[in-house]
Amino acid sequence: MFELLLGRNPAFQALLRDAQTAAAANVTVLIAGETGTGKELLAQALHHHSARAAKPYATLNCAAVAEGLAESELFGHRRGAFTGADADGTGRLRAAHGGTLFLDEADSLPPALQAKLLRFLESGEIQPLGETTTRKVDVRLIAATNADLEAQVACGLFRADLYYRLNVLPLRIPPLRQRPDDVPLLAGHFMRLFAARYQRREAVFNVDAMIAMAEYAWPGNVRELRNVCERLAIFRAGEVVGVGDLPPEIPGYSRPYRPVAGFPVKARGRGAAGFGMGKYRVN
Template structure:
């Protein structure tokens, strides 16, 4: 796309020469001869760059144009043209936000270079901002989807503790979205401008885990040919996410405990203590209480990590969120591939809601993405999902402490809620069409909706206050 420039110059000959030069370079140029006209243009139209003389005769000066551009179009770079001997004023302009300045007399090559360099820097800054916004959407709080009470508790806890520096322990089965919770905590904290460093403790060998976390000095061990910065040091000023911390070796647990207590450590092979300012978020799918009793996990580290605990429910316990999650994954895949998103047919929605999802949200994402890529047509049917026939649904630990009748009632209620929400969403919330499609009498469906406490907003707005996922 052609860049649009605003040229502000009171000397007609210079204005015409610069305008011709920039047009020959392929730019679209709007030219004005005074500061007042420039202020009006900035208030009315968007520009990719402003090139203004510092001295503009009577009326608003080039500095006024700079201030207006920073106010009206803060992402638009401003390049100042200065007279010989006014470098001090040019430096002042740079302090106020000017991108660059060109002293008179100048040559054409200098103007070309300064303008293209300013546009390139601005393009990169804009792309980085868009990338940060996209990552915030995909990995921040808004990427979590959930409408049930268990996910709403997760959202409330994130909201309350994100702005603090408290250590958080995220618990849940594999694939429930523990790293997304860590990202959400980071993106909603004062550390959002700092690094987010994720470490899968289960994926690093016992021999290398300390070097990975704390770094090493040159010659610390065979193969250590240069100093290496560890993950804690790289996370300074931000957040470190220690995934699957329950699989960490006991000797490494002791060093992590020291970092939590004293905020300092030494590189492997080093003697100098290094201080870090990091927030620690840890996650595990293990029963840490049992590991503490069995001596596999340090009790003091357990209590240091468990300042705030967030429990992510398995997907089988929040089946009402499956349609919204599936739709989100299809939309994200379509964006990556540059294609229109595929839809889910009613039989596919029913199949998704009836499946127990032992692999949780990660399995759901893989299933719908695989179906979207391999299936022909604009809508996915149940057969396209190619889901295995479910075996007996595993009971949750909480369910096994209940009497059989109560556990059965809760499981039935969860299924009915998920099934009816899926059917209502598939038929646009129309109760009559939904009842006909699922073989119920309309009055019976209305009664069941009341019994389950379902409201229109539950099927018309499937996402929670921010949403829960993968």
């Protein structure tokens, strides 16, 4: 699945090399990156290329679970353990036994649950709600965060001992604004993807549109780029997409764009640089 993580940017390529090494190691991984950078896709790739690939892969978004239910979701429960517990609950850790559990937005774990997760990481044992004995569980944990966990530790919002347990193999995904040379590659991939999905003719970007997109900061990162491309693939199918077709938050380019190694570039009359000969399709 690493082939689904697209990018030629040197920092991104270095991340992929580290991730491939981490995949083979049966230790905890902490993925850091802004929203929309692809943390879950990287976690899936780590599992897929690990010795646990044939075993279960479970996920839990810590920010999406009500605090009162988080312990049950993670560790499971016995019937009658709390109001509404009409049946036994397996919990994500037991569901992932032998495989991998991906904890997204791990910075959202409430303090009491942080202590119990630390106990699991130290002992490999869990105690479901309503049970008096512990159970052994064999799970590799991959955690992800878009927060500065070191700062949260310093502020007392996140346990230092849990942070060190999670941060055995740290992987940081660079934001898209730090890899503008990957925007043409990703945009071309998404336009082909959505043209095929919606059975429409593929739209292509002209030079000015591609330069504007490469200059844009992409606060939503790859997810935002994907959404823009999906919209254009639907509304501009078979057309050449210009700057005027882009969302209003993406202005026309403001400075000469630096040529990117591996992409065809020619000088333009008004001093900027262009990709290709007027419209841009990534092969």
